[in-house]
Amino acid sequence: MAMPPRKRGPRRSVDRSTVLDAALALVDSGGLQALTMRSLAAEVGLTPGALYTYFPDRAAIVSALVDALLAEADTSVLATAWPWQERITTFALGLRDVLLRHPGIVPALLGDAFRGPVALTVGERLLDALADAGLPPDEAARASYGVMVYVLGAIALEAAEIPPGAPAAPEDVRIAERRAALGHLDPSAHPRTHAAADTIAAYVSTDQFRWGLNRMLTGLRR
Amino acid sequence: MAMPPRKRGPRRSVDRSTVLDAALALVDSGGLQALTMRSLAAEVGLTPGALYTYFPDRAAIVSALVDALLAEADTSVLATAWPWQERITTFALGLRDVLLRHPGIVPALLGDAFRGPVALTVGERLLDALADAGLPPDEAARASYGVMVYVLGAIALEAAEIPPGAPAAPEDVRIAERRAALGHLDPSAHPRTHAAADTIAAYVSTDQFRWGLNRMLTGLRR
């Protein structure tokens, strides 16, 4: 029975990944602003100052969190022998899945992230896929950025509508809420918006995400 | 000489727009985090608590700032008789111009904004343009979101690379800096990235913004 002396909180043995796990839990349950050095320290059973043993500052924790989450997306699909559109679409859907399960860190993702190590390999694999699409290197690179802009933009807009703290309502509920909000609209002031309310409510659907990505890919292939 | 009694700071007479002007100046000169109730109060010559006469809380100030900036973009081009692609492209370039002049508030724009009054009219006008493109209402709506995703995504990624506080280096300088950073890259680990470094460095150019938008519009018209 050689249990290490367990004091106070839920601490067992602390290292960087323990801290990151606790940080993610805090962000998931209260948004980015719920991640404070004090709440995080309490979560792992430490004093706030002790966290500086593992990370230089709060920003480094957020960055590490972003990169860890990015790494959770399955990049291997980009390296399969599937048709290039399917590779890109499947990866994008997977990334969206991961990030919408943790909507609280998405603002940070756009803020400081797409230059981390994971982003680099995603970029390289994207260039592979677009080369397979028959695009010359220069055009493949431009197209690659087009894909990233669309994917990250769509995820950011969707994540922004998910209130922090809750575990993200299912898609149909989120769409229904948007549809209800669009009901309180002056039809004469915004006739086209009013007429297309059902479609607009479904902007945050997987179907719309796919549709838009497909159109983008179509345009990129020229 | 009936000057009102001028005390202390740069105060003359304070109202909501005075506060917003000062808030924007703070964000421009130090990013969103430089906008504190205390710094803002000092800027307009008030006590922090007095700001709550004009806005319910800090978040309301940020939201009002976003909407004011959005309103600065010229939406009238969307209502011209120009070809639909030109209307959308010109508006998008104008929006990008406005927002990249104030990169500090862009995170807030994506965070809470595209449902303000300005966003509504932009959406309606976008539907006009896409109807003129010959798209049926449902498809025009989906396409409209595609355009917003691309435009906001591109602006967000660009703004994220502009360090706060500085007045945003000119485009060629930003590209040169990216090019230099890409020089410190292992060519064998990321061969395609290395080979396309010049193009990748220029991701943040007006030219790339236009190119990607053009491809998106091409895809949307099918």
Added chain:
DNA sequence: ACCTGAACACCGTTCAAGT
């Protein structure tokens, strides 16, 4: 209505001191 002064309940970060 508008504003001050002061307080309350927080922050991130640093640092001597201990183990």
Added chain:
DNA sequence: ACCTGAACACCGTTCAAGT
């Protein structure tokens, strides 16, 4: 190396009291 306890310099927000 890792951690505590305490401090420093901040935050947003509230509220009695004044005009």
